[in-house]
Amino acid sequence: MLDVTDVAIHFGGVRALDGVTFGVEPGQILGLIGPNGAGKTTLFNCITRIYRPTAGTLRFDGEDLLTIAPHRLAKKGITRTFQNLALFSTLSVFENTMAGGVSQKNRGLRSRAWEILERLDLVDVALEPAAGLPFGTLKRVELARALMARPRLLLLDEPAGGLTHSEVDDLGRLLVSLRDDYGFAALLVEHHMGLVLGISDHVVALDFGQKIYEGTPAGVREDDAVVAAYLGRPKTGAREAR
Numbered sequence: 001m002l003d004v005t006d007v008a009i010h011f012g013g014v015r016a017l018d019g020v021t022f023g024v025e026p027g028q029i030l031g032l033i034g035p036n037g038a039g040k041t042t043l044f045n046c047i048t049r050i051y052r053p054t055a056g057t058l059r060f061d062g063e064d065l066l067t068i069a070p071h072r073l074a075k076k077g078i079t080r081t082f083q084n085l086a087l088f089s090t091l092s093v094f095e096n097t098m099a100g101g102v103s104q105k106n107r108g109l110r111s112r113a114w115e116i117l118e119r120l121d122l123v124d125v126a127l128e129p130a131a132g133l134p135f136g137t138l139k140r141v142e143l144a145r146a147l148m149a150r151p152r153l154l155l156l157d158e159p160a161g162g163l164t165h166s167e168v169d170d171l172g173r174l175l176v177s178l179r180d181d182y183g184f185a186a187l188l189v190e191h192h193m194g195l196v197l198g199i200s201d202h203v204v205a206l207d208f209g210q211k212i213y214e215g216t217p218a219g220v221r222e223d224d225a226v227v228a229a230y231l232g233r234p235k236t237g238a239r240e241a242r
């Protein structure tokens, strides 16, 4: 469904992405891992048309993504959540959720929003302004807004960042059940190895803009390149964030 082929982007002398190739299949959760600065967010920014790759192609259902205007991506079925949240602080949780439906036909939007809020356990705070709600709650509001666009490909940028242990466990179960019910594919950028290896069907690891691993979640911890670049050896794994 998503084909990333030989994608490269340079910022001055920094090769943020350097010939990256992989694909995402319908309904698949693909974990994208790697150390800080590896190029993960840059790849999201290429897919969502914030950055234009210096080289390579990005195809969604065979269509050249680079010919689709950024504001039409949601209508095509690609939505994202942001690492540091991108909500309207003075709008209510319900209104923020509705904002995710702007690419959709008006009919049935409100009932869909309530259905999603119910699903994400947000009904009790639906009429409260986003500002002031706990971080873990706001992360779910981001997810609710992204789901309003009926995504076929959901880009999740560090959804577990800043969450407590039990919230991360809940998030993992929630993401899998949402994927099972709504049928989207997800590209999951995440440093929390328990989450990413626990729920991904397939994993790609980047380091210095290059793909250093592609394969099963189980193979990640056995892979010398990933261990050297990111995970470290047991007990000396200083670069594994969590």
Ligand SMILES: Nc1ncnc2c1ncn2[C@@H]1O[C@H](COP(=O)(O)OP(=O)(O)OP(=O)(O)O)[C@@H](O)[C@H]1O
Residues within 6 Å of the ligand: 011, 014, 015, 016, 034, 035, 036, 037, 038, 039, 040, 041, 042, 043
């Ligand atoms: N707009 C930009 N201008 C210059 N350099 C940039 C820009 N965006 C990203 N970079 C550089 O590209 C490299 C990749 O950064 P990126 O944010 O994609 O890494 P990341 O894997 O998402 O890291 P993290 O896990 O910390 O979020 C870094 O060296 C970063 O400084």
